[in-house]
Amino acid sequence: xxxxxxxxxxxxxxxxxxxxxxxxxxxxxxxxxxxxxxxxxxxxxxxxxxxxxxxxxxxxxxxxxxxxxxxxxxxxxxxxxxxxxxxxxxxxxxxxxxxxxxxxxxxxxxxxxxxxxxxxxxxxxxxxxxxxxxx
Numbered sequence: 001x002x003x004x005x006x007x008x009x010x011x012x013x014x015x016x017x018x019x020x021x022x023x024x025x026x027x028x029x030x031x032x033x034x035x036x037x038x039x040x041x042x043x044x045x046x047x048x049x050x051x052x053x054x055x056x057x058x059x060x061x062x063x064x065x066x067x068x069x070x071x072x073x074x075x076x077x078x079x080x081x082x083x084x085x086x087x088x089x090x091x092x093x094x095x096x097x098x099x100x101x102x103x104x105x106x107x108x109x110x111x112x113x114x115x116x117x118x119x120x121x122x123x124x125x126x127x128x129x130x131x132x133x134x135x
Contacts, residue, residue, distance in 0.1 A: 004075045006070065008069070009084060010081065010083040010084060012033045015083065056084075075105050077108060078110055079112070
């Protein structure tokens with residue numbers, strides 16, 4: 001059985017990299033984020049996961065796009081990026097995504113990274129647990 005994962009994160013074009021919200025991630029630039037995002041998706045696919053990459057806007061538009069993607073198919077795991085989760089001004093967006101996933105993807109595992117550059121997470125599947133680090 002192929003494990004399905006949706007990665008939901010901010011589109012690199014919507015971020016103000018000079019704002020205090022995002023300067024908390026030292027070295028973060030549009031190019032760095034694009035590479036990290038691409039590398040993460042490639043790493044997950046190389047590990048055998050079926051991955052959809054949902055890059056969203058800020059606010060209500062971002063929440064609505066994430067909701068539509070979550071409603072479109074089954075996902076075993078929902079990975080929500082640090083730019084959504086760890087930025088205080090995105091708390092309402094994060095809450096909307098979690099609530100949509102909880103409603104539309106019952107039984108999914110939530111997966112979180114520690115920062116924008118490196119994804120460390122575990123995806124639990126039944127009795128087994130798959131862990132991976134992508135650097």
